[in-house]
Amino acid sequence: MSIREVARRAKVSIATVSRTLNNPSTVDFQTAERVRKAVEELRYFPNSQARSLVSGRSRILGLVVSDITNPFFPELVKGFEDIAIERGYEIMVGSTGYRSERMAACVRRLVERKVEGVAVMTSEMDQHLIDLLVTRKIPTVFLDVGSVHQFINNIQVDYATGINQAVEHLLNLGHTRIGFISGPLVLKSANIRRAAFLECLTRTGILEDEELVAEGDHTIDGGLEAMTRLLESKNPPTAVMASNDLTAIGAMRAVRRKGWMVPRDVSVIGFDDIHFAEFVEPPLTTIALSRRELAEKAIHALLQHIDPLRRKKSPHGAEYGVTPTLVVRQSTAAPRKRRHAE
């Protein structure tokens, strides 16, 4: 059961067993073999709690997401898990459900489990929770909403580039009335995306009309409602961009409900490129944000702190960038002449 029994069976001390497991080069080959044999025979597995208690390293990374049920996240979790395992870490996932007390409970659990780093891939976090992590010197990486600091990293999505590609795509097709459906504006992250969209649309002189932007809630139903409102205006947009793919899918439904067709009557562009985007009808043109890349950057950022920490010189947090790119599918096309809102 414990290292002691392995030691007894291999006729060595527990120290030698430990060394065989962690630092085989420091023990005689013959002895090591004997130990390994004993380990095998007893089916001994080291107790990681004891291990990390004494070594101070839990080898766990925390991942905080808002809602695993949101199709954006599973791929992120998967990437995170794959890479973490590869690097010898485990992950502990927590969903906040957008509720701040769940977020607090989640952080508390991570701290108690002595995670060596936390990736917060959801909307902002209360300052006192951040302090909690910082005072414990736990490296943290945020998505979009973090301000770089000691132990605090941030991954900044370069919205402008992706959105510009999309707008250009629409302009080339001949669109001039381009609408936008945002996420819920209570969320800082939704505001960031909204600001990026509007900034780009106004810069190209496209968006003059207040009527062309609506608020959704990052769900299909929200997108449907928002788009319905947009379509009710006297002069509806000929193309609409959405803050995420679910919203875009909802928007497409709204178009269809009105008896119009995508992309014939309205072009639709999403954001994220969730797996399903490829499989809706018509396949959704969208701005792809690679979850794999997000996961890679996040873990890289965390590890950057962890190893040097052992060497007593922990670097300052850093800013990382991820650039989304347009994926053209079939939900966009040249606009059709319309006389009126029929």
Add this chain to the structure above:
Amino acid sequence: MSIREVARRAKVSIATVSRTLNNPSTVDFQTAERVRKAVEELRYFPNSQARSLVSGRSRILGLVVSDITNPFFPELVKGFEDIAIERGYEIMVGSTGYRSERMAACVRRLVERKVEGVAVMTSEMDQHLIDLLVTRKIPTVFLDVGSVHQFINNIQVDYATGINQAVEHLLNLGHTRIGFISGPLVLKSANIRRAAFLECLTRTGILEDEELVAEGDHTIDGGLEAMTRLLESKNPPTAVMASNDLTAIGAMRAVRRKGWMVPRDVSVIGFDDIHFAEFVEPPLTTIALSRRELAEKAIHALLQHIDPLRRKKSPHGAEYGVTPTLVVRQSTAAPRKRRHAE
């Protein structure tokens, strides 16, 4: 940082601090208050590794899934997490990616972390891994593929009931040629579903034709391919049931590609009722398998073992049941007369 500092600040022994945290009734109210104040001021969080090392209870439950990216799982994970947290446990999720060496690594990690129970919600597990868990007296619950044993529980999905409902629904609509697209037959779980479908179809005298059943792989593309094959036969089915929703969605695409329409030319029924089923075009009629219920049953089964274990009388494993039910949406309708395969 540690309990010792709290003790010093509250001018008590560490034993008293521990008692205040775990068993407040055994310590004087005034003292307890003093301790709580110190805990608060120092922002002390107990170290769960030390805690579980000595108490022998990790308060972690393991959840093994095949692929978090498969839309069936996120809801399961969510339910599992919610309920576990509620009961004072954490969860540790592992994806196997259908690869047995990943499964082994996953189990190993769970064992090393001393999880108090494991839910294996994926296809079968090698016997030696099961033995690993059993000899360590770690309660386990399987989905469909487990054989009840000491410490081993199983949740049996009552496929017959759900499938019967679906077949009856199709019969009532007037269908007589009903096809079926299975999952990958290398997976035991896919075989179980397939057997249940075929058994039901042959019982009602519906399925005589080998040509009406095809093998998919539980993905959209697999469903598309399989359905395409089915549609190529001289006398294609007027309705098709699929082993899961992704397959059904793929099947619908195949129908559309052929220039036919769902449900006008072919009715389609899925299985699982993933969240997206409601949002495809047309909304998918499917046999709903509640992930929430699965999670509840799984945790219930595990907890059943864990608490009594402390009281030295651990019950034998048990069999639990979950009954899926038909959800009628718009992918099914009465068959249209057809002369030929056009």
Add this chain to the structure above:
DNA sequence: GTCTACGATGTAAACGTTTCCAAAAGAATA
């Protein structure tokens, strides 16, 4: 042949808790 250095091993002290046991101090009983 002695000295030094090094490689292989063991001993024991941590790590931060929980919990058993004993002690102390009243309170209740005889």
Add this chain to the structure above:
DNA sequence: TATTCTTTTGGAAACGTTTACATCGTAGAC
């Protein structure tokens, strides 16, 4: 007043590791 029982507290041993330090050969250098 002496005894017993509570209630509250502290001391110390465990839990299963890692790791600094000590020990002991043995080989190479002189």
